[in-house]
Amino acid sequence: MTTTPTQQEAEPDDDLDSALVTARRQLERAATHVDVDPGVIERLKHPTKVQQVSVPLERDDGSVDVFTGYRAQHDDVRGPYKGGLRYHPEVSAEECTGLSMWMTWKCAVMDLPFGGGKGGISVDPKALTEDETERLTRRFAEELRDVVGPTKDVPAPDMGTDAQTMAWFMDAYSMQQGETIPGVVTGKPPVVGGSYGREEAPGRSTAIAAREAVDYYDRDLSNTTVAVQGFGSVGANAARLLEDWGATVVAVSDVNGAIYDPGGLAIHEIPTHEEEPEAVLAQDAPETISNAEILELDVDVLIPAAVGNVITADNADAIAADIVVEGANGPTTFAADTILEERDVAVIPDILANAGGVTVSYFEWLQDINRRQWSLERVNTELEEHMLEAWADVREEVEEKDLAWRDAAYVVALSRIAEAKATRGLWP
Numbered sequence: 001m002t003t004t005p006t007q008q009e010a011e012p013d014d015d016l017d018s019a020l021v022t023a024r025r026q027l028e029r030a031a032t033h034v035d036v037d038p039g040v041i042e043r044l045k046h047p048t049k050v051q052q053v054s055v056p057l058e059r060d061d062g063s064v065d066v067f068t069g070y071r072a073q074h075d076d077v078r079g080p081y082k083g084g085l086r087y088h089p090e091v092s093a094e095e096c097t098g099l100s101m102w103m104t105w106k107c108a109v110m111d112l113p114f115g116g117g118k119g120g121i122s123v124d125p126k127a128l129t130e131d132e133t134e135r136l137t138r139r140f141a142e143e144l145r146d147v148v149g150p151t152k153d154v155p156a157p158d159m160g161t162d163a164q165t166m167a168w169f170m171d172a173y174s175m176q177q178g179e180t181i182p183g184v185v186t187g188k189p190p191v192v193g194g195s196y197g198r199e200e201a202p203g204r205s206t207a208i209a210a211r212e213a214v215d216y217y218d219r220d221l222s223n224t225t226v227a228v229q230g231f232g233s234v235g236a237n238a239a240r241l242l243e244d245w246g247a248t249v250v251a252v253s254d255v256n257g258a259i260y261d262p263g264g265l266a267i268h269e270i271p272t273h274e275e276e277p278e279a280v281l282a283q284d285a286p287e288t289i290s291n292a293e294i295l296e297l298d299v300d301v302l303i304p305a306a307v308g309n310v311i312t313a314d315n316a317d318a319i320a321a322d323i324v325v326e327g328a329n330g331p332t333t334f335a336a337d338t339i340l341e342e343r344d345v346a347v348i349p350d351i352l353a354n355a356g357g358v359t360v361s362y363f364e365w366l367q368d369i370n371r372r373q374w375s376l377e378r379v380n381t382e383l384e385e386h387m388l389e390a391w392a393d394v395r396e397e398v399e400e401k402d403l404a405w406r407d408a409a410y411v412v413a414l415s416r417i418a419e420a421k422a423t424r425g426l427w428p
């Protein structure tokens with residue numbers, strides 16, 4: 001079934017907005033800073049298409065459950081839709097639509113030839129066995145077969161999915177198409193067309209963004225303290241790199257809570273969520289604090305790298321960090337953003353900070369099309385170059401228009417998208 005996106009304006013509601021409400025408010029706010037045809041802004045408030053599918057699953061005991069899956073395709077003026085597939089109980093058409101909008105901006109800020117998409121299944125992945133996850137993924141790939149493809153819409157891992165999920169998706173799609181088509185998804189294991197460095201890329205770009213921000217505000221990484229909420233791939237890789245580059249990571253957390261050592265944690269010794277789930281609290285550290293407290297620590301850099309909506313109007317006044325680098329997608333609500341801006345806390349937005357993931361996805365897509373794998377060194381060198389170019393483009397807007405980093409990133413993205421729309425025109 002294809003649902004028509006609602007044409008209604010999202011009404012402001014309480015602080016814990018859906019991704020869609022936040023994305024639309026951010027778009028409206030950014031539109032005031034850029035000279036773009038209001039018709040383009042109006043078009044960008046609505047996704048092109050939101051696909052909803054039923055995904056039946058035969059459980060290991062022979063019973064059948066039916067889950068709902070989605071694929072939101074926001075805008076493809078600059079290239080195929082691109083973005084993750086999320087397995088999480090809160091996945092909905094609305095959430096996927098908001099997240100797909102962020103992907104449109106993210107790809108445009110990074111100047112990648114992609115638009116924005118996002119999808120997923122409303123399911124608790126922890127409640128599935130590996131065999132069940134495989135069957136669910138294969139059936140989902142079949143249900144989405146008409147709307148995805150290397151030149152149409154290219155999914156990738158997101159919350160609750162990983163490289164293996166992408167391998168199953170690619171295999172199911174390829175078998176039905178009658179040929180191996182690795183470029184239908186990115187984030188695959190390197191042995192089946194994945195890119196070296198893709199897994200670490202969102203954490204690497206988050207670390208690069210933190211490093212550049214520290215430098216921009218005339219500080220030295222070797223005198224910088226960092227707290228990281230979330231020790232999955234993004235948080236752990238960002239923390240490890242920042243430590244390698246001289247920063248002191250004083251606190252990290254997982255879903256159960258945080259460990260804190262003002263003198264610095266031995267960050268490389270803490271297993272990531274993927275290496276050993278929920279291992280943070282089992283580590284030796286002088287202090288254990290809560291997931292709420294880690295956000296309020298008096299550090300130089302705070303990296304929320306777990307889930308969305310963790311910095312809200314309720315705690316924005318208590319954020320003591322000078323720089324927030326968004327490793328997760330949407331960790332700061334619209335209301336919190338305004339408070340942080342008034343308090344002169346620099347927020348480096350998700351669409352720039354964690355964009356290493358989709359950037360290396362682009363490299364993977366190029367490698368798949370060319371059937372030629374890049375070395376890890378080449379991936380990391382080109383990622384660094386892309387990040388520094390995007391950083392410079394956004395910084396220019398920050399300086400020229402005296403904007404917050406998020407608004408500046410939106411201005412860069414919107415200008416590119418609007419120019420492409422104006423050049424292609426509206427048809428018919």
Ligand code: GLU
Binds near residue numbers: 084158187329355359
């Ligand atoms: N899910 C990731 C994100 O939110 C990556 C998307 C991709 O690589 O296509 O940026």
